Amino acid sequence: MEILEQLFVLAHLLGMAAVVGSAVFVARGVATPALVWGARAQLVTGLVLVGLNEAADDELNTTKVAVKLLVALAVVACAEIAAAGERKGRGSRAQLVTAAGALALLNTAIAVLWR
Numbered sequence: 001m002e003i004l005e006q007l008f009v010l011a012h013l014l015g016m017a018a019v020v021g022s023a024v025f026v027a028r029g030v031a032t033p034a035l036v037w038g039a040r041a042q043l044v045t046g047l048v049l050v051g052l053n054e055a056a057d058d059e060l061n062t063t064k065v066a067v068k069l070l071v072a073l074a075v076v077a078c079a080e081i082a083a084a085g086e087r088k089g090r091g092s093r094a095q096l097v098t099a100a101g102a103l104a105l106l107n108t109a110i111a112v113l114w115r
């Protein structure tokens with residue numbers, strides 16, 4: 001169980017790197033596959049981590065997790081709408097991509113600073 005949780009934390013951190021890396025540092029304004037799949041991965045791996053922590057009877061800060069869930073849903077929404085706009089040839093939606101990156105950074109700060 002311990003190793004499973006560690007692997008999901010690793011996947012969770014890689015998802016965070018994909019979103020923040022793409023939106024903030026590499027392809028500003030462009031909804032890259034890394035941004036979209038990273039955002040989806042954060043939602044899935046985060047929920048799995050909650051389940052694994054519950055299964056191990058580890059105490060989780062539920063308020064913090066609920067806030068992170070709402071922020072992560074907003075990240076997915078921004079990334080999906082930006083990517084759909086690009087697919088349909090409506091041009092890049094730079095503000096949505098920036099919002100996705102900024103919100104992912106906010107969730108990273110919440111994860112690390114809210115104990």
Ligand code: HEM
Nearest residue numbers: 016042043046047049050068069072075104107108111112
């Ligand atoms: C953009 C979305 C997200 C980002 C950037 C993010 C970022 C992070 C980071 C950096 C950590 C490691 C913190 C540390 O170990 O000190 C973490 C841990 C964690 N995250 Fe997220 N997160 C996101 C979404 C979510 C969601 C949606 C959930 C669940 C609903 C979630 C649940 C958790 C849990 C339970 C841990 C603790 C893992 C453990 O130590 O066992 N995260 N997150």
